[in-house]
Amino acid sequence: MKDFIIVGLGLSGASLAYRLEKEGRSFMVYDDESQEASRVAGGFMNPIILKRFTLAWKADEQMSKAVDFYGAMGKDLGKNFLSPLEIYRRFSSIEEQNNWFTAADNPRVAPYLDLNLVKTVNPHIPSKFSFGKVLNTKRIDPRDLLESYAAHLAKKGLLINESFDHDALGISEDHVEYKGIKSRNIIFCEGFGLLNNPYFGYLPLKGNKGEYIIIKARDLDLEVGVKSSVFIFPAGEDLYAVGATYSNTDKTPGPTTAAREELIEKLRDLIDVDFEVVHQVAGLRPSTIDRRPLVGKHPDHENLYCCNGFGSRGILLAPMISEELLNLIDTGEELSPEIDLARFTKKWYSKV
């Protein structure tokens, strides 16, 4: 009898699996690489929403947890996933510059906004207005983290690379059984794939597609991230990631010409050197109608759980939410009401 089956090895599933492993619990993970959000994510741990200079939900609390979590994970896997990448916001008007100072009046926002604006960050990023530096941000390389962790789990025989077949799941009062494996609990961490889940597919997951282009720009020589109408950050060897797009209508998994053209146009407005597009990636953010995660126990089945709805903030959310969910399962400690999927049960479950 295992303690857990985890379905999905994106940021959600990996955070849960790592916590369980540290606690010496038994588990098995299934992943079919059908969703790409975690692997293509920019990897930014930035508590500030750079459009409005406001603090994202509970983001300052999540930040210290995330730094410790990814730091420890790297140490255990013999890697360093965390890097301190500087981010600058290019202002497009005096009004925006003023908003930056107004935002910094909030003592929770102040630690992240440098009040010493700079006129230039790179000779090839011209601007009529100044740039504001976002302080105390970090970045992880999510692809490296997930591939390293998947390899680690596979070596220990804890990862099965196949699609989880929901029809083959047997549910009893105190355990589940799947293809001969018995487990006390199962946690579904399927990202946008949740829509195919017969147990939790009723939850209002909207999905928001995001795409990045990877460009080569030999003359740019940029060592920081810059956010304007588009975000650009260095990816080594004259390569830069440029993105991301946000689409609520396109739910297809792959890269699109429309996103590529949109990003190229915005990039031309930001940098004044030649570049070529060498790659493009896409993923579906598991966004929700109220912009809060969908976490918790199934309304009818004691041993079925869901850990989803991280939207565009999975890097910061995953360490905190995985901890809350395991506390619920192990000690019965209630989830924060904002993330508890029970908030949708009455209204949504009755429709199924």
Ligand SMILES: Cc1cc2nc3c(=O)[nH]c(=O)nc-3n(C[C@H](O)[C@H](O)[C@H](O)COP(=O)(O)OP(=O)(O)OC[C@H]3O[C@@H](n4cnc5c(N)ncnc54)[C@H](O)[C@@H]3O)c2cc1C
């Ligand atoms: C372009 C882009 C940029 C982003 N940048 C950032 C960023 O800088 N910072 C940030 O915090 N967030 C960012 N995000 C958001 C972040 O990626 C998501 O919040 C997060 O990845 C969601 O993680 P998840 O594990 O819930 O879902 P996913 O990453 O979608 O993982 C779900 C996993 O479940 C697997 N799966 C699904 N169904 C099955 C099945 N039936 N059987 C087996 N396996 C299954 C999938 O293959 C996948 O591996 C970005 C997203 C995109 C698209």
